Amino acid sequence: MDKLYAPWRHDYVTGTARKKDKPKLKNDCIFCQQFEEDDDKKNLIIKRYKHCTIMLNRYPYNAGHLLILPLEHKGELEDLSKDVREELMELINNSIEILKKVLKPQGFNVGLNIGSAGGGGIPSHLHFHVLPRWNGDTNYLTTIGEVKVISSDFYKIYDDLKKEFEK
Numbered sequence: 001m002d003k004l005y006a007p008w009r010h011d012y013v014t015g016t017a018r019k020k021d022k023p024k025l026k027n028d029c030i031f032c033q034q035f036e037e038d039d040d041k042k043n044l045i046i047k048r049y050k051h052c053t054i055m056l057n058r059y060p061y062n063a064g065h066l067l068i069l070p071l072e073h074k075g076e077l078e079d080l081s082k083d084v085r086e087e088l089m090e091l092i093n094n095s096i097e098i099l100k101k102v103l104k105p106q107g108f109n110v111g112l113n114i115g116s117a118g119g120g121g122i123p124s125h126l127h128f129h130v131l132p133r134w135n136g137d138t139n140y141l142t143t144i145g146e147v148k149v150i151s152s153d154f155y156k157i158y159d160d161l162k163k164e165f166e167k
Contacts, residue, residue: 031125032073044158047165051084052091054165056158061131063152064103064161066095069127076114077126088128095130098164103157105132 034043035053044056051072057065068091070084077085096108109131113119 029073029125030122031069031127035071041155041158046158046162049087049091051081051087054091054095056154056161057129062133062137064099064105064132064157066099066130066161067127068092068095068130069125073125075120075124075126077112080126092128092130094165098161099130099132102160102164103132103152106135107133109133 034045034055037043040046040048044058046054046056046066048071052068052070055067055069057067068088070080070088072080072084074080080088092110096110099105099108109129111129111131112126113121113129114123114126116123
């Protein structure tokens with residue numbers, strides 16, 4: 001039997017990602033904590049903008065899975081100013097263009113989960129998902145083995161995307 005190794009998911013699967021002692025900020029929001037820190041690579045923050053930021057999802061569904069989120073700790077679209085909402089939409093568009101160039105996906109899922117019932121894992125801090133997709137990127141392993149194969153090096157993708165976002 002072959003074994004698939006995805007060590008970056010360990011903290012998520014075991015729940016220790018949420019149990020680590022970190023300073024309490026804005027309802028213990030992991031995003032707000034990361035924005036306060038200076039180590040963007042550790043926190044997978046690709047680029048910071050005036051109102052928003054783009055980061056790699058630490059628990060991706062696919063290689064290059066991005067999160068685009070406001071710097072403000074808000075859980076609802078209507079709580080954001082028009083300027084923030086406009087910047088979010090522009091960054092989603094720019095992210096898709098950069099992902100096309102760097103990873104060459106064949107399609108995308110773009111989504112926003114609002115509230116716990118809407119599927120939001122961190123419902124108090126709104127964030128969009130930009131998820132590159134390839135034909136055949138889902139298969140029986142996800143269903144039967146409860147394993148998702150991501151066929152790219154996490155930090156190589158980070159470096160490649162960061163370089164392109166800096167242009």
